[in-house]
Every structure is written in C-alpha cells, then in structure tokens.
Amino acid sequence: MTLDTLITNARLLLPHKGLTDGVLGIKDGRIAVIAEHKADLAAREVIDCQGLWLLPGIIDPHVHFGFGSPETDFETESRNAALGGTTSALSFHRSKDIRDSFESARNLAERQSCIDIGFHFGITSHLHVQTLEEISTRFGVSSYKLYMMYKGAAGLAQGFTDIDDGLLYSALRETARIPGAVLGVHCENVEVIPVLRDPLRAAGRDDLRAWNEQSPDFLEAENVHRVCYFASKTHTPVNIVHLSSREALDEVRRHRQRRNGPPIYVESCPHYLFLNDESPAGPYAKVNPPIRGQGDVEAMWEGVLDGSITTIGSDHVPRKRATKDKNIWAASNGFPGTGMILPIMLHEGYHRRHIPLSRIIELCSANSAHIYNMPNKGSIEIGKDADLLVVDPDLEKVVDPATLESHADYSPYEGMAIKGWPVRTLVRGRTIMQDGRITDEARAHPGGHFLRRL
Structure with a gap:
C-alpha cells in the first residue's frame, strides 16, 4: 500500500500511552498506520516532524x-x-x-x-x-x-x-x-x-x-x-x-x-x-x-x-x-x-x-x-480521521490580532506571550495551516465537512 502522507520523526500522543516515538501514515483522509520509526513505508508526501509532538x-x-x-x-x-x-x-x-x-x-x-x-x-x-x-x-x-x-x-x-x-x-x-x-x-x-x-x-x-x-x-x-x-x-x-x-x-x-x-x-x-x-x-x-x-x-x-x-x-x-x-x-x-x-x-x-x-x-x-457523537474524531487511532497537529511546545509567540485571521480585530489576550503552538494543522490528512499561515490551497478550496452526529 502506498500511503498518501507519512509523518515521521514524531512524538505521537497515543491513548493510554502518552508521547510515543513513531511514524504515522494517512490514507484517504484517515489514519492508516501507526508504527515505529524503523518501519519501511512508502508515501506520496513525507512530513518530517523533527521530534515535535503530534497531537489530535x-x-x-x-x-x-x-x-x-x-x-x-x-x-x-x-x-x-x-x-x-x-x-x-x-x-x-x-x-x-x-x-x-x-x-x-x-x-x-x-x-x-x-x-x-x-x-x-x-x-x-x-x-x-x-x-x-x-x-x-x-x-x-x-x-x-x-x-x-x-x-x-x-x-x-x-x-x-x-x-x-x-x-x-x-x-x-x-x-x-x-x-x-x-x-x-x-x-x-x-x-x-x-x-x-x-x-x-x-x-x-x-x-x-x-x-x-x-x-x-x-x-x-x-x-x-x-x-x-x-x-x-x-x-x-x-x-x-x-x-x-x-x-x-x-x-x-x-x-x-x-x-x-x-x-x-x-x-x-x-x-x-x-x-x-x-x-x-x-x-x-x-x-x-x-x-x-x-x-x-x-x-x-x-x-x-x-x-x-x-x-x-x-x-x-x-x-x-x-x-x-x-x-x-x-x-x-x-x-x-x-x-x-x-x-x-x-x-x-x-x-x-x-x-x-x-x-x-x-x-x-x-x-x-x-x-457529541463524533466517533472518528478526538484521538490518534487507526481508522479515525487524520485531524492532526504538529506542535512545538517551546514555541513562544505574542498574541497579535492582526495575524489571527478573525473578523474580530482584537483579542482579550493581545500582547501576551504564550508558549506552545501548533506549527502545522491537518484536517482529514490535508495540511490547512503551516508555520503560522493558512495555506493557499485551503484558502482557494476550504474543504471543511459538515459533521452529522445523529
């Protein structure tokens, strides 16, 4: 099987295991593989986490x-x-x-x-x-x-x-x-x-x-x-x-x-x-x-x-x-x-x-x-949606409303230095944010799904 995306050199937060070194493979928007670093896997795209956290x-x-x-x-x-x-x-x-x-x-x-x-x-x-x-x-x-x-x-x-x-x-x-x-x-x-x-x-x-x-x-x-x-x-x-x-x-x-x-x-x-x-x-x-x-x-x-x-x-x-x-x-x-x-x-x-x-x-x-009846969300497990975050726990940024993309032009937290931010956001395996900016592809084709829960 050729994966769509392979995430390597990650510290994955797995249920009941905590942060675990490994790799994660994505196929058709879902988590298909969770394996050790040495696993030999093929993918169209490889994301190297460089030791950062991979969170749900x-x-x-x-x-x-x-x-x-x-x-x-x-x-x-x-x-x-x-x-x-x-x-x-x-x-x-x-x-x-x-x-x-x-x-x-x-x-x-x-x-x-x-x-x-x-x-x-x-x-x-x-x-x-x-x-x-x-x-x-x-x-x-x-x-x-x-x-x-x-x-x-x-x-x-x-x-x-x-x-x-x-x-x-x-x-x-x-x-x-x-x-x-x-x-x-x-x-x-x-x-x-x-x-x-x-x-x-x-x-x-x-x-x-x-x-x-x-x-x-x-x-x-x-x-x-x-x-x-x-x-x-x-x-x-x-x-x-x-x-x-x-x-x-x-x-x-x-x-x-x-x-x-x-x-x-x-x-x-x-x-x-x-x-x-x-x-x-x-x-x-x-x-x-x-x-x-x-x-x-x-x-x-x-x-x-x-x-x-x-x-x-x-x-x-x-x-x-x-x-x-x-x-x-x-x-x-x-x-x-x-x-x-x-x-x-x-x-x-x-x-x-x-x-x-x-x-x-x-x-x-x-x-x-x-x-709220979302069985495909909420954790890193095989078969669930590949909604994933590459997180740098030591990254510190000052909250600036001008960079936050909201219709609101202020924040009650503005000017505060906050430590711990995602550097990449994936929704169903698709990168929509990287290094603090929404990707051009996500701007042109938002791609969000409606969550039917009953």
Whole structure:
C-alpha cells in the first residue's frame, strides 16, 4: 500500500500511552498506520516532524460563528481556529423555525469552512421543543442549548417570549427521548441581576470586577442546581456550558452524587482558566458568565485535575473592537478565542501548572468527540480521521490580532506571550495551516465537512 502522507520523526500522543516515538501514515483522509520509526513505508508526501509532538486536532464544542459577519464568518473564523489547532467546531444555530433555516446555514458552512463544522440548535421557544425530534433526525444534530439568561425582561429584549422554567423542563423531557442527545444550558439567574447591577451603575462603577459583581457566582450556582435537579427528574444528560465559578462547580459535584442520576457534563473556557476580573483587558474581556476572581480561576484548574470539568470550549464570538470600545455596561458581550484553546492550555496548564498533556487533550478533544457523537474524531487511532497537529511546545509567540485571521480585530489576550503552538494543522490528512499561515490551497478550496452526529 502506498500511503498518501507519512509523518515521521514524531512524538505521537497515543491513548493510554502518552508521547510515543513513531511514524504515522494517512490514507484517504484517515489514519492508516501507526508504527515505529524503523518501519519501511512508502508515501506520496513525507512530513518530517523533527521530534515535535503530534497531537489530535482540537475540537471546540462552543463557537458562535455568524455573530460577527454572518456572510463570511465560517471562512474567517475557521481560519482563526486552524491557526491555533482547532480542526472541528460546533457552532450554534437558532431561528424562529429551524426547519426553514438550517439547510442554508449548513451549506454556507460547507462552502466556507476549512475545518469540519457541526451545529447545536438553540432552543428558545415551545416550537423548537415540539419539533426537536424532527429537526434532530432530519439534520443530524444531537445537541442543543437553552439560555436561562434570557428569561423575562432580558429575553424580551432579544425577542424571546417563551423562556422560563416550563420551557427548560419541556426541553429536558424531549431531549431525553432522543438517543444520544444532550441539552446544554447557560446558567445565570438573570432575574436577580438588576437588583445587584443598578446600584453598581449608580455608583459610577465601570470596571471588569463590577461586571462580575452584578452577576456573582451564586446566581450561576442557583441555576446549575435547577438544571441538574430537573434533569434528575427527566433522566436527561445535561451539559453546564461555560461554567465559571467554584460555587457552581460544587453544585455539579453535589448532584453527581445522586445514585443512578443522568450524566452531568461540565464545559469551562480558556478565559476562566487564564483571566481574572483584574485583567487589564477591561471591556474586551466582558462575557457572560463574567470573568471571576483568582479564587475561581484556581477552582477551575482543580476541576481540570479532578475530572469535574469535562470539556473546554472557547465561546468564540467574532465581533469588532468598536463594539467593545465603550463602558463596561454598554460594551458587547463575548470575544474571539477558538484558536487560543490549545495555546492557553499548553502555556498555563502544561508549562506553568504541570497539567498532564494527556489530560489536556482529553478535555480539548477526546471528551467532546465522545459526548457529541463524533466517533472518528478526538484521538490518534487507526481508522479515525487524520485531524492532526504538529506542535512545538517551546514555541513562544505574542498574541497579535492582526495575524489571527478573525473578523474580530482584537483579542482579550493581545500582547501576551504564550508558549506552545501548533506549527502545522491537518484536517482529514490535508495540511490547512503551516508555520503560522493558512495555506493557499485551503484558502482557494476550504474543504471543511459538515459533521452529522445523529
């Protein structure tokens, strides 16, 4: 057999083995051979890793492509993702009636994206719940998100009229009926926020810590309890997305002690592991839930180590700097970050905190592949998609938004020196990034696939 590509002189991160010296062969976009260095193999292309790491591609389970430039986001943001080693991403799709809107979104993603793209459905109405099985089966989507922060007046401001505890319970019950499905929930008690926010604004506060104080940890934890409790009554797998605080994580730990309870997954984000509410990024780091204090940052790393946190997602939103150049109350929510997952986890986790590399890849790739029904992704094994990263763990670069390809023209990490970057990104065996730039071939022919997961 002549391979399409042979990757030599690599240190491969193999499941249950750690970094292992060897070679890897790719045929028809999949991993066909894993062998020792001395193996005699023929290939049309040879990539010499020169002793660098070969890791599975990162799976980002939480991006908002289309919230910056709807016409071009899948192009720019997939490039941004690939620069940092993200080879698959799950974006959110919501509309009044998903039956009428989804195909155009999927087609746009397939035309523009250079990485593989899947979707979650945003549940904002009873119509979405009533049609959930239909749209899931028809479009191959097995995961959803409900936004507790859009209850009441906050929801009306966004045009949502149905979001309440009844919708949460109905969505949980319907999700439980769909094999392999999971419901993600944004947990913040938005009804209490104005009670805390208004005095802060009246006092003239305009700092990142004020944003934390207007939606403190216990408002997140209260909603986490509600979601987990309802999930136990409906026997529904749930995912607490972008969890940010010790108190909320402790609620998950408490509910996981229930005998025969449903799975409760926890996603956190690089910014909750790396930034705190004293960050000089100010409004550029405004997000929901808020960036917390350093104590909560430490709690997130404890969750990484003890397994309480299941996945890492970026919560990437690619809006322009102009939407942030305002006071903390008027600045837009969210910021770009999908291409920063691996660099931050290597810099802060592997180098500074000595988190095992295998644990980082579990969080950033393998676990998402399992939870979100992507059996061909997430690890270096024969037969799986050749989504691979050549990584230089000692390469240090300063974050510069001008080089990141995103529609967003800023980063909350800009100016920071980060150690540990991919120098080559392959999606299904095809190089789409090399030495910090998207290849000309990937620009001309993006080639990303839609990830059907149900």
